Amino acid sequence: MAKSPKFLSRPSFPRKRDSSSTATTNAYGAAAKILPPAVILTTLIIIWYIAAYLLNEPQAIALMDPDGPTNFWAVVNASWSMDRPVLPTPDQILSNLADSIFNYPLDSPRNFLLQTAYTAQAALTGLALGAVLGIALAAGIVHSRVLDRSIMPWVIASQTIPILAIAPMVVVALGNIGFTGLAPKAAIVGYLSFFPITVGMVKGFRSPDTMQLDLMRTYNASRAQIFTKLRWPVSMAFLFPSLKVAVALAITGAIVAELPTGAQVGLGARLLAGSYYGQTMMMWGALVLASLLAITLIFCVRLGEFFLRTSRGGRL
Amino acid sequence: MTQARITWLGAFVACLLMVTTRLNISHPFEWVPIALTPLCLLAALVRLAGEKTRASRIASPVLFGFGIIWAWEMLCVGLHVPFILLPPPSAVAVAFVNNLGMLGSDFDQTFLHSVIAGYIIGCGTGFLTALAIDRSPFLQRGLTPLANMFSAMPIVGIAPITIMWFGFDWPSKAAVVALMTVFPMLVNTQAGLQESGIMERDLMRSYGASYWHTLIKLRLPAAMPMIFNALKLNSTLALIGAVVAEFFGTPTRGMGFRISTESARMNLDIVWATIFVAALAGGLSFALIAWGERAVTFWHPSFHKRQT
Numbered sequence: 257m258a259k260s261p262k263f264l265s266r267p268s269f270p271r272k273r274d275s276s277s278t279a280t281t282n283a284y285g286a287a288a289k290i291l292p293p294a295v296i297l298t299t300l301i302i303i304w305y306i307a308a309y310l311l312n313e314p315q316a317i318a319l320m321d322p323d324g325p326t327n328f329w330a331v332v333n334a335s336w337s338m339d340r341p342v343l344p345t346p347d348q349i350l351s352n353l354a355d356s357i358f359n360y361p362l363d364s365p366r367n368f369l370l371q372t373a374y375t376a377q378a379a380l381t382g383l384a385l386g387a388v389l390g391i392a393l394a395a396g397i398v399h400s401r402v403l404d405r406s407i408m409p410w411v412i413a414s415q416t417i418p419i420l421a422i423a424p425m426v427v428v429a430l431g432n433i434g435f436t437g438l439a440p441k442a443a444i445v446g447y448l449s450f451f452p453i454t455v456g457m458v459k460g461f462r463s464p465d466t467m468q469l470d471l472m473r474t475y476n477a478s479r480a481q482i483f484t485k486l487r488w489p490v491s492m493a494f495l496f497p498s499l500k501v502a503v504a505l506a507i508t509g510a511i512v513a514e515l516p517t518g519a520q521v522g523l524g525a526r527l528l529a530g531s532y533y534g535q536t537m538m539m540w541g542a543l544v545l546a547s548l549l550a551i552t553l554i555f556c557v558r559l560g561e562f563f564l565r566t567s568r569g570g571r572l
Numbered sequence: 573m574t575q576a577r578i579t580w581l582g583a584f585v586a587c588l589l590m591v592t593t594r595l596n597i598s599h600p601f602e603w604v605p606i607a608l609t610p611l612c613l614l615a616a617l618v619r620l621a622g623e624k625t626r627a628s629r630i631a632s633p634v635l636f637g638f639g640i641i642w643a644w645e646m647l648c649v650g651l652h653v654p655f656i657l658l659p660p661p662s663a664v665a666v667a668f669v670n671n672l673g674m675l676g677s678d679f680d681q682t683f684l685h686s687v688i689a690g691y692i693i694g695c696g697t698g699f700l701t702a703l704a705i706d707r708s709p710f711l712q713r714g715l716t717p718l719a720n721m722f723s724a725m726p727i728v729g730i731a732p733i734t735i736m737w738f739g740f741d742w743p744s745k746a747a748v749v750a751l752m753t754v755f756p757m758l759v760n761t762q763a764g765l766q767e768s769g770i771m772e773r774d775l776m777r778s779y780g781a782s783y784w785h786t787l788i789k790l791r792l793p794a795a796m797p798m799i800f801n802a803l804k805l806n807s808t809l810a811l812i813g814a815v816v817a818e819f820f821g822t823p824t825r826g827m828g829f830r831i832s833t834e835s836a837r838m839n840l841d842i843v844w845a846t847i848f849v850a851a852l853a854g855g856l857s858f859a860l861i862a863w864g865e866r867a868v869t870f871w872h873p874s875f876h877k878r879q880t
Contacts, residue, residue, distance in 0.1 A: 288713075289713070291714075292710050292711070292712075292713040292714030292715075293713075293714045293715075293717045293718055294714075295710075295714060296711070296714035296715060296718060297718065342736070342737065401621040401622070402617050402618050402621045404621070405617070405620065405621045405628075405629070405632040405633070406617050406621075406632045406633055406635070406636035407633075407636065408633075409632075409633035410633055410636065410637065413855065418808065418811040418812040418815050418850050418851075418854055419812075420812045420815070420816055421811075421812070421815040421816070421827070421828065421831055421846075421847060421850055422831075422843075422847055424819065424831055424832045424835045424836075425831065425835040425840060425843045425844075425847075427835075428656075428835045428836065428838070428840075429656065429657050429658065429835075429840065432654070432656050432657055433654075433657060500724070503724070504723065504724045504725075504726075507724075507726045508726040508727075508728055508729075508816075511726050511728070511729055512728065512816050512819065515819045515820070515832075516819075516832060516835065516836070523729075524729075527729055527731075527732055527820070528732070528820065530732060531732030531735065531736075531820050531821060534736075536733075536736070539732050539733055540733070542729065543726075543729045543730060543733070546725070546726045546729055547724075547725040547726070550724045550725050550726060551721060551724060551725075554724045
């Protein structure tokens with residue numbers, strides 16, 4: 257049996273080495289937790305501005321007004337405010353996003369919020385589908401030796417196959433029998449997100465040790481009772497890490513699923529359209545919103561984990 | 573003993589039935605093998621699940637896989653499933669053999685160029701960065717949350733931007749692959765370097781070992797299981813990244829290009845043959861890394877023989 261991926265190792269107890277998480281009770285601890293990422297993030301943004309200057313400079317000089325000022329700061333300003341830069345600056349991306357969100361009506365295709373909503377809809381529908389299927393299959397595998405022996409190796413082997421590659425084919429094939437719009441995208445996302453959940457939940461359902469299972473047996477508990485009262489609660493420690501992996505996959509899947517339909521709606525479609533027409537800002541805007549969507553969903557998963565943890569007195 | 577023989581006989585008969593069934597039925601008697609196959613297969617699977625030998629552990633999934641392919645073929649042909657929805661496996665096999673040259677050139681473009689180059693650059697950068705920030709707890713604490721955040725982002729979306737920067741050919745795909753693989757490697761190497769225990773590190777200190785000695789003799793070997801985890805994870809990610817990056821634009825070869833154009837032209841047999849190549853490449857590279865892992869981290873508890 258190969259070792260499990262990192263996210264599946266038993267995550268319920270805080271590591272002793274992890275000094276940052278144990279020292280967050282006072283203000284100093286909070287600062288020690290927030291300061292390093294903030295400093296590094298600031299450094300990265302400064303590097304970004306320098307890189308934007310270096311990459312855009314040749315074109316900026318070529319486009320500059322020959323009669324205007326040509327000193328160093330004029331060149332810097334020009335390379336930070338180009339229409340089609342090689343690398344746009346963060347403030348350009350943000351102002352472009354703000355422009356598209358506030359200056360266009362919500363139902364206009366130029367409004368990025370509408371595109372994000374389309375992608376989020378596909379991702380969430382597919383994620384729900386994948387979670388239900390994955391948990392059901394995991395329950396089946398835990399309770400049936402036949403399923404365990406014959407399906408589980410394929411579930412693990414399927415992790416080595418680039419599943420995302422079949423996305424265009426699924427969209428085309430489902431389109432041929434009349435399924436367009438949300439259904440094929442949700443199917444792809446569901447298929448992608450169901451594997452990590454299955455693998456994680458099989459581990460989770462198997463994680464009660466012999467002592468606990470024996471105790472249930474001395475209570476004369478049925479298999480259904482063992483499942484609902486022992487296996488299910490214990491498996492929560494594995495559900496959330498799997499969900500985080502699944503969320504990341506779901507967003508990627510939803511974006512890729514939008515590509516073959518000919519770039520109509522969604523963040524993936526915006527990416528492709530931006531790529532076709534050389535609209536740098538459109539690509540970056542879509543990319544930033546996709547990342548924000550992923551981060552928001554991960555945050556929701558963390559929030560759920562936090563509430564469950566709190567309601568169980570601090571551990572899962 | 574006889575029980576085991578019956579099981580294997582059942583499995584053999586199931587395979588025989590699957591190979592011999594034909595669907596151009598002229599006589600009602602020919603329905604018998606078709607009806608018998610699933611029964612025989614199911615019985616063999618149930619019996620195999622009860623066996624404890626190593627052979628039965630391998631035979632179960634293999635038999636199940638054969639069963640799936642058989643059912644796929646039978647359903648496609650028997651129910652007249654349209655070719656553009658799902659081609660039968662036999663058609664995929666024919667397409668694979670007929671287009672070997674084209675598939676080979678796609679494999680060369682996508683796997684031998686984009687994936688390998690990007691994988692080496694990404695994993696190498698992640699590993700070296702982890703080593704570089706290992707001595708600074710400040711950088712470690714700062715980079716870990718950022719790296720976790722990056723791993724949640726849809727990095728393949730950067731493909732159109734790398735195309736703008738590095739052109740249509742494979743370097744832009746390699747850049748996507750490198751970006752996708754660098755963070756898992758960084759996070760895992762960093763976690764792996766913390767794996768060695770305090771006792772062992774104290775022992776090294778009592779030997780008067782330098783930082784580099786401790787790193788090479790103790791901490792890197794202890795980190796190997798985590799590093800191999802990242803290598804395995806990345807081998808899949810790299811292939812996905814390269815294929816998906818080609819959906820955004822590529823010269824007229826490459827597995828991603830093949831899949832997107834041929835599915836638009838309804839040649840689903842070629843699409844499935846390409847997916848087969850991709851699966852084979854993914855599976856083989858994963859197996860290669862797993863073999864390396866077994867050779868390097870043979871001491872890890874997960875490779876100990878299981879007590880029965």
